[in-house]
Amino acid sequence: MENHGNNIANLEARNSAMRQTMDSLLSTFRQKQEEIREVQEQAAQANAEVTSRDGLVTVRVGSTGTVEQIVLAPTAFSRSTPEKLSRTLTEVIQQAGDQVRQQVSDLFAPLHRGVPDLPDLVEGAPSLRTPGTLPEPPPERAERAEGGPAPSPSTSRGGVPPNVGGAPLTSRGRPEDDDEDDTGGSVMRGGRW
Numbered sequence: 001m002e003n004h005g006n007n008i009a010n011l012e013a014r015n016s017a018m019r020q021t022m023d024s025l026l027s028t029f030r031q032k033q034e035e036i037r038e039v040q041e042q043a044a045q046a047n048a049e050v051t052s053r054d055g056l057v058t059v060r061v062g063s064t065g066t067v068e069q070i071v072l073a074p075t076a077f078s079r080s081t082p083e084k085l086s087r088t089l090t091e092v093i094q095q096a097g098d099q100v101r102q103q104v105s106d107l108f109a110p111l112h113r114g115v116p117d118l119p120d121l122v123e124g125a126p127s128l129r130t131p132g133t134l135p136e137p138p139p140e141r142a143e144r145a146e147g148g149p150a151p152s153p154s155t156s157r158g159g160v161p162p163n164v165g166g167a168p169l170t171s172r173g174r175p176e177d178d179d180e181d182d183t184g185g186s187v188m189r190g191g192r193w
Contacts, residue, residue: 032111039107046107048099052088056080059089061096063104 046063056079058071076085119125 035111039111043104043107046100046103048096048103050092050096050099052092054079054088056085057088057092059092059096061093061100063100065097065100067093067096 044063047060047068049058049060051058056073056076058069059067060069062068070089072085073079080088117127119127
């Protein structure tokens with residue numbers, strides 16, 4: 001009887017420890033939710049303004065990477081060619097977009113600290129932090145993704161219909177006790193499949 005009492009006490013202690021762990025996880029989750037909300041608000045206000053080295057082009061990009069404003073110096077057309085001005089515009093827009101992405105990334109970076117990544121929780125799972133780390137799909141899925149044939153749900157291996165009823169099959173792959181006769185019971189003319 002004493003052993004039974006020890007088992008119950010051990011179970012209660014483990015249950016209490018698990019409850020404390022879950023309470024701690026829920027508290028951390030709620031705290032992270034609030035932090036994410038605050039960071040999202042800050043990220044929505046992010047922007048970058050970049051001016052070209054020659055001072056002819058200034059571009060402002062918003063938090064989503066959308067160009068909000070382009071300012072050309074009054075002398076831009078007299079001091080530059082259309083081709084050079086086009087290249088400069090492209091470079092300045094890219095630089096401003098890079099700056100905004102970096103700002104947003106820097107805002108979200110602290111949220112990852114102390115939070116386990118998917119591979120930490122599930123062995124072999126892809127990382128959610130590192131883009132492009134998804135595992136290769138199994139060969140069957142890869143064929144379908146490349147436009148290869150997908151197996152029909154109504155057939156099994158080799159394209160033969162599954163033997164659902166379990167009766168012995170004839171040479172045509174139909175159950176022996178099939179009520180249709182082989183000469184005229186087919187829906188096709190001439191009694192052939």
